[in-house]
Amino acid sequence: MEKSREVESRITRRSVLKGAAFASAGLVIGFSLPQRSFSNSQSVQETFGPNAFLRVARDNSVTIISKHVEHGMGIFTGLATVIAEELDADWSQVKAEPAPADADLFKNLAFGIQSTGGSNSMQNSFLQYRRAGATARAMLVEAAAARWRVASAEISIDKGIVMHEASGRTASFGELVDQAAALPVPEDVPLKDPSRFRLIGRDDGTVKRLDSPAKTNGTALYGIDVKLPGMLVAVVAHPSRFGSTVRSFDDSETRQIPGIVDVVEIPTGVAVLAESFWAALKGREKLRVDWDETAAEKRGTDEIISNHRALLDQPGNVARRDGDVETALARAAKTVTADYSFPILAHAPLEPVACVARLSSDSCEVWSGDANVTPLQMKIAATLGFRPDQVEIHAVFAGGHFGRRNETALEAVEIVKAINGRAPVKLQWTREEELQNSVYMPMYLHRATAGLDDNGNLIAYSHRIVGKSLLLDSPEFAAQFVVNGTDFTSVVGLATTSYDIPNILVESHNAVVAMPAATWRSNYNKTYAIETFLDQVARAAGRDPYELRRSLLARDPREKKIDVLSVPEPVKDHIFAEHPRELRVLELAAQRAGWGEAMGPGRGRGIALAYAYSTPVAQVAEVTVADDGKIKVDRIVCAIDCGVAVNPDVIRAQMEGSIAFTLGSALHSEITMTGGAVDQSNFHDFQVMRIDEMPKVEVHIVPSAAPPTGAGEPGGVPVAAAVANAVFAATGRMYQSLPFGTV
Amino acid sequence: MATTLTLNGEGVSFDVDPETPLLWVIRETAGLTGTKFGCGAGLCGACTVHVDGSPVRSCTIALGDVQGASITTVEGASGDLAEAVRKAWIALDVVQCGYCQSGQIMAAIALLEQTPHPTDADIDDAMSGNICRCGTYQRIRAAIHLTARTIEG
Numbered sequence: 001m002e003k004s005r006e007v008e009s010r011i012t013r014r015s016v017l018k019g020a021a022f023a024s025a026g027l028v029i030g031f032s033l034p035q036r037s038f039s040n041s042q043s044v045q046e047t048f049g050p051n052a053f054l055r056v057a058r059d060n061s062v063t064i065i066s067k068h069v070e071h072g073m074g075i076f077t078g079l080a081t082v083i084a085e086e087l088d089a090d091w092s093q094v095k096a097e098p099a100p101a102d103a104d105l106f107k108n109l110a111f112g113i114q115s116t117g118g119s120n121s122m123q124n125s126f127l128q129y130r131r132a133g134a135t136a137r138a139m140l141v142e143a144a145a146a147r148w149r150v151a152s153a154e155i156s157i158d159k160g161i162v163m164h165e166a167s168g169r170t171a172s173f174g175e176l177v178d179q180a181a182a183l184p185v186p187e188d189v190p191l192k193d194p195s196r197f198r199l200i201g202r203d204d205g206t207v208k209r210l211d212s213p214a215k216t217n218g219t220a221l222y223g224i225d226v227k228l229p230g231m232l233v234a235v236v237a238h239p240s241r242f243g244s245t246v247r248s249f250d251d252s253e254t255r256q257i258p259g260i261v262d263v264v265e266i267p268t269g270v271a272v273l274a275e276s277f278w279a280a281l282k283g284r285e286k287l288r289v290d291w292d293e294t295a296a297e298k299r300g301t302d303e304i305i306s307n308h309r310a311l312l313d314q315p316g317n318v319a320r321r322d323g324d325v326e327t328a329l330a331r332a333a334k335t336v337t338a339d340y341s342f343p344i345l346a347h348a349p350l351e352p353v354a355c356v357a358r359l360s361s362d363s364c365e366v367w368s369g370d371a372n373v374t375p376l377q378m379k380i381a382a383t384l385g386f387r388p389d390q391v392e393i394h395a396v397f398a399g400g401h402f403g404r405r406n407e408t409a410l411e412a413v414e415i416v417k418a419i420n421g422r423a424p425v426k427l428q429w430t431r432e433e434e435l436q437n438s439v440y441m442p443m444y445l446h447r448a449t450a451g452l453d454d455n456g457n458l459i460a461y462s463h464r465i466v467g468k469s470l471l472l473d474s475p476e477f478a479a480q481f482v483v484n485g486t487d488f489t490s491v492v493g494l495a496t497t498s499y500d501i502p503n504i505l506v507e508s509h510n511a512v513v514a515m516p517a518a519t520w521r522s523n524y525n526k527t528y529a530i531e532t533f534l535d536q537v538a539r540a541a542g543r544d545p546y547e548l549r550r551s552l553l554a555r556d557p558r559e560k561k562i563d564v565l566s567v568p569e570p571v572k573d574h575i576f577a578e579h580p581r582e583l584r585v586l587e588l589a590a591q592r593a594g595w596g597e598a599m600g601p602g603r604g605r606g607i608a609l610a611y612a613y614s615t616p617v618a619q620v621a622e623v624t625v626a627d628d629g630k631i632k633v634d635r636i637v638c639a640i641d642c643g644v645a646v647n648p649d650v651i652r653a654q655m656e657g658s659i660a661f662t663l664g665s666a667l668h669s670e671i672t673m674t675g676g677a678v679d680q681s682n683f684h685d686f687q688v689m690r691i692d693e694m695p696k697v698e699v700h701i702v703p704s705a706a707p708p709t710g711a712g713e714p715g716g717v718p719v720a721a722a723v724a725n726a727v728f729a730a731t732g733r734m735y736q737s738l739p740f741g742t743v
Numbered sequence: 744m745a746t747t748l749t750l751n752g753e754g755v756s757f758d759v760d761p762e763t764p765l766l767w768v769i770r771e772t773a774g775l776t777g778t779k780f781g782c783g784a785g786l787c788g789a790c791t792v793h794v795d796g797s798p799v800r801s802c803t804i805a806l807g808d809v810q811g812a813s814i815t816t817v818e819g820a821s822g823d824l825a826e827a828v829r830k831a832w833i834a835l836d837v838v839q840c841g842y843c844q845s846g847q848i849m850a851a852i853a854l855l856e857q858t859p860h861p862t863d864a865d866i867d868d869a870m871s872g873n874i875c876r877c878g879t880y881q882r883i884r885a886a887i888h889l890t891a892r893t894i895e896g
Contacts, residue, residue: 071840072841212836215838215841216832216833217818218816233771276767278767350781350843350874350876351779351842654839656879660877660878661876664878683786684784690871690873692871
């Protein structure tokens with residue numbers, strides 16, 4: 001135990017590296033290190049670190065520092081690929097580890113704070129990490145040139161071997177570390193011409209995920225696995241109604257349970273601390289808490305729906321206006337209207353909240369897989385009266401995120417604060433809490449209205465959305481992404497439609513619900529509404545859904561006059577995909593799926609398109625509807641254009657995964673409330689996708705040299721609409737209320 | 744009152760409340776953290792271990808009920824089949840967040856022990872108790888088929 005503390009302090013002292021001071025990536029504490037993923041003490045001692053994003057060690061290893069938390073999307077592998085490419089490293093010498101909390105060095109360039117989300121990890125890091133790799137390469141070349149007394153132009157690097165061809169001299173990176181570290185860091189180093197990429201875009205199995213070995217032998221380290229000397233385990237009694245506070249509690253019976261160490265009140269409830277999880281859980285069962293429900297949400301789902309429905313009848317904040325929808329609708333030969341409802345959803349990552357906090361008089365450390373590193377650091381500092389730099393955050397692997405694991409460690413800090421830091425604390429949530437006390441994708445209601453002229457042309461489209469804002473509760477994000485009362489996350493995909501319709505009106509209402517809201521992987525309700533509505537319009541107009549979409553995508557949307565567009569300034573100039581990238585993915589998906597080919601009885605094919613996370617993606621779904629109304633999704637053909645495909649197999653995996661995530665929710669998932677309390681408690685009544693429902697997914701990536709765009713979530717955006725359109729084609733019944741259930 | 748059993752081939756004795764679920768004894772007392780907690784109710788499969796060779800949800804079986812049994816966790820899964828499963832998982836880069844994968848791998852090993860050449864329907868039957876929220880199901884299926892072909896030689 002003492003020895004591990006020594007190791008820790010030594011690492012921290014020695015981690016002040018050339019070019020950028022960054023703290024140890026941590027995790028060198030009293031337990032075994034996970035394989036590959038994190039640094040070990042040796043490599044920190046003798047390294048060359050020209051910038052914050054990588055280290056080259058004497059042992060020849062190249063460790064990239066990921067500013068993004070690995071939630072499973074493969075970003076460690078992706079950022080390592082980018083650096084290894086520019087460095088001309090051999091893939092086998094590359095490792096990755098998470099960055100410490102340091103917003104100056106590691107901010108997400110799209111958010112301005114250190115945070116992982118929005119499918120922009122590769123998007124915002126690509127050039128930054130290429131430059132980091134190219135800079136390190138230039139310094140290794142300079143070091144070799146100096147050692148061999150030759151011109152740097154005569155030096156090349158191939159698979160981690162630095163060479164001077166004329167003299168036949170070679171050196172490994174490790175041999176050049178000391179000399180390279182003594183050189184000044186060059187600026188404006190040229191990047192590699194993409195025609196010479198040998199790791200980026202490679203699809204022959206050479207570039208494997210860095211985290212596969214540790215995640216197949218049990219050594220990968222998650223928040224739940226962190227163990228510190230003397231650590232206590234805490235479970236928290238949370239209120240069943242959102243917004244309740246503790247009035248008083250009686251812990252006399254709890255304290256009788258063997259292993260219970262303390263019971264403390266925190267802002268979110270009452271924490272039971274014990275020597276083991278089981279003791280803490282049993283202690284919580286005996287705890288009696290009197291909740292003050294004055295400010296609590298007491299409505300059930302039905303009442304919340306009624307409240308939302310009333311707003312649906314009223315004009316909302318205008319997100320987009322082109323032309324004059326009201327007049328066009330009044331003139332239309334035919335109108336089509338449809339209401340949609342989307343349930344509250346829990347993210348249900350398979351790892352319930354689990355994180356560790358340790359507090360001393362002048363510092364706090366946490367271990368968690370939380371995505372919002374800077375806001376978490378600031379909030380912990382504010383809670384403790386510390387400066388942010390007194391708060392160290394060790395990012396560990398997250399057992400899924402999906403929008404849920406944002407700042408969960410704050411509650412662990414509240415507990416360790418309540419016991420004055422006398423022991424490190426692991427906070428452990430249960431599945432029941434994940435479903436009943438968590439953050440949620442809110443309920444949304446939509447109303448769409450279309451006007452068709454005599455020739456079946458779509459001349460007017462009006463769409464109104466009612467739901468709780470995801471961002472108004474988060475000042476860091478609201479300042480940027482809520483414009484004129486319009487939360488960008490409530491309307492993106494609708495207000496940003498590139499369909500060529502002369503008159504468009506998109507409005508939204510921010511409903512008030514006490515349940516905490518958070519974004520949700522793929523956030524697909526807007527695309528679901530517009531893409532299924534389009535199939536209803538196509539049927540009313542007697543047109544093929546694919547051909548209707550093609551005609552609506554014929555013109556470049558940037559040529560169109562938009563009168564009102566309430567979207568964030570940084571987004572405004574690129575809300576539309578470069579024309580005709582959307583048309584291209586639509587046609588690719590249709591062609592690969594055999595659009596128009598005959599299908600057997602009870603079968604149907606549906607198509608849907610999205611431009612999401614700066615990525616055009618189109619899908620064709622094939623379904624079979626059984627006599628009893630049960631839907632089987634047989635196949636999803638997915639075409640995606642996400643710019644340069646850094647790791648094609650990781651992109652395919654993300655398409656498969658996001659399709660499964662959305663599809664499971666559309667088929668089954670729903671959180672309901674009675675009297676303000678969530679009805680569901682575990683995976684028996686909150687159903688998610690299981691292997692027997694997984695369709696065959698085929699992914700086609702459009703070859704591209706454009707900068708990379710989102711790949712983690714786009715796959716889940718159109719899939720539910722494609723499936724619903726396939727069921728519509730097979731049965732004539734359109735799902736307007738999710739989850740689907742049976743036909 | 745201590746409970747005696749075999750864990751990953753070694754005889755061990757645990758002096759903890761015999762009502763404690765096996766999962767927490769494995770994780771907290773034995774310190775083997777590869778086996779994960781997902782639901783506490785036998786509904787997600789993250790905690791799957793082998794008890795005398797059969798896949799069992801360790802979150803719903805009490806320590807006292809495995810007195811004298813032989814328990815294998817992901818850390819102790821060894822032999823040709825276990826290695827072939829791991830190799831297939833790595834060859835196809837099945838994992839994403841990875842949290843469910845210890846349980847998936849333990850369930851897959853148990854399936855392949857019983858059914859060396861499973862069909863898709865066999866896989867659905869044996870694996871539908873194991874949730875993966877990242878949605879790696881297509882690759883899990885492919886990796887099980889790949890293992891079956893590898894073992895066949």
